[in-house]
Amino acid sequence: MTQNQKRLQTRGFVVHKELGFTFIETILTLFLLSLLTSMAIPTITTVATHLEIGHIREQLMHQVSLAQQVALSQEKKVTVHFSSDQVTWGTNDQKHRVWKLDPDYQLKSNYPNGVLQFHTTGQSRGGTIFLFHQGALITTLQIQVASGRVTWEESDVP
Structure with a gap:
């Protein structure tokens, strides 16, 4: 006799105690797991989208702040160019730095020709980037x- 097959003696009959799940129990468990998973997936994708948007917003803010810090530390004018898919910036004698956006994202600004300029004091003309x-x-x-x-100000994110 093995431990998996314990025999019980009941009025002359030998009864085997079976360990495990029936087919119906297994199907029901899989159904419930798939139902819970299908309810969780939209929440997970929403959280992932919010994290990605937050990361891109922080990167954009970082690029603008870094350009300002370079203007202050090097005492040179720094020009920031905003196009629909990237941000480039640098001084006249320094190689421009480029930060490219994911193709699903676009930038627009109210700066003339999409150009923001930080003066040697770190000051700039105010404006908005969308x-x-x-x-x-x-x-x-x-x-x-x-x-x-x-x-920054966050709009309603789907």
């Missing part, structure tokens, strides 16, 4: 007049 995801506005970044400080 970040779109698949055509929908998701974040607005404001660059404050004179100080060049970057703040």
Whole structure:
């Protein structure tokens, strides 16, 4: 006798105690697991989208702040160019730095020709940068007049 097959003696009959699950129990368990998973997937994708948007917003803010810091530390004018798919910046005598966006995202700004300039004091003209995801506005970044400080406002994200 093995441990898996314990025999019980009941009124002359030998009864085997079987260990394991029936087919119906297994199917029911798999159904419930798939139901719970199907309810969780939309939540997981929403969280992932919010994280990705937050990361891109932080990167954009970082690029603008870094350009301002370079203007202050090197005491040179730094020009930041915003196009729909990338941000480039640098001084006249320094190689420009490029930060490219994912193809699902687009940038627009209210700066003339998409150009923001930080003076040697770190000051700039105020303006707004709009970040779109698949055509929908998701974040607005404001660059404050004179100080060049970057703040943001989140739009309703699907």
